[in-house]
Amino acid sequence: MTNIEIKTRSIMDSLNNSEKKVAVYFLNNIENIFSIPIARLADESGVSQVTWIRFCKAIGYDGLKDLKKSLFIELNNSTADLTDTLEFSDIRKDSTLEQMCNTIKNAAIQAVDDTIKLIDPETFTKAVDIIAKANNVRIFGVGASAQVADDLYKKLMRINKNATFGYDMHTQLTYGANAGPKDVAIIFSYSGTTKEMLEILSLTQKANCPTIAITKYAKSPLVANADYAIYLSAPEIDYRSGAMSSRIAQLTIVDLLFTSLANKNYSKVEKYLEKSSEVCRSHRL
DSSP: OOHHHHHHHHHGGGSOHHHHHHHHHHHHTGGGGGGSOHHHHHHHHTSOHHHHHHHHHHTTOSSHHHHHHHHHHHHHHOOOOGGGSOOOOOOOTTOOHHHHHHHHHHHHHHHHHHHHHHOOHHHHHHHHHHHHHOSOEEEEOOTHHHHHHHHHHHHHHHTTOOEEOOSSHHHHHHHHHTOOTTSEEEEEOSSSOOHHHHHHHHHHHHTTOOEEEEEESSOOHHHHHSSEEEEEOOOSOOSHHHHHHHHHHHHHHHHHHHHHHHHHTHHHHHHHHHHHHHHHHTTOO
């Protein structure tokens, strides 16, 4: 699956009805898109040429020519990978154990692969540098995202990086209000529209604290206002396995952030990891 296809599927929920028609047509005719002029594309998809241009800009391209150029490069440089052969479907009421296992496995593989493809190396490197230099890493998330935020918090603790996180929303609001310009706020919100996280974003920005959003690739208030955005893939599956995939995508970014931070000062980090492992090991039976 190309990066352009991933972006298109990820942003689908934020498109208006006309733009969704373009997206569906594009995904169903991706191999033939190069030979079709924009007037015919508009006619066959039942929308205006302007809508096609809006769609191209929504997924990060200047226009149809720019999109076609990038797609051509991707299709010619890509090789068949595992996700091209995976069969995706949601878990149904009458699904067998084997079907559920395959669905969850395939959705997890797709979530990891697609999220990695969405990473912008420059943005990710800047985010890691800011986290490494921060006096305090203030981590935020509610609902399912809180579990992922807690995972990052515990990983940072293991390498002796000052960090804060709390499941209680009042605690998170306090951490947000007390943030400073030498800290960094990492905000987990898969949708990018979670009310509590937008409130946290406002609090931290008032304190001139740098903000990093970890959210799905889509238009959202969080993406529009955070200093940096690290994108997650949005699974095509909308039900049970889709929710699982979003967590896998978030955990992929957490692991990449942790590994990148550890690699910046490996010898020092290695000592902290050894100390924490030794202490915890003494409490095992």
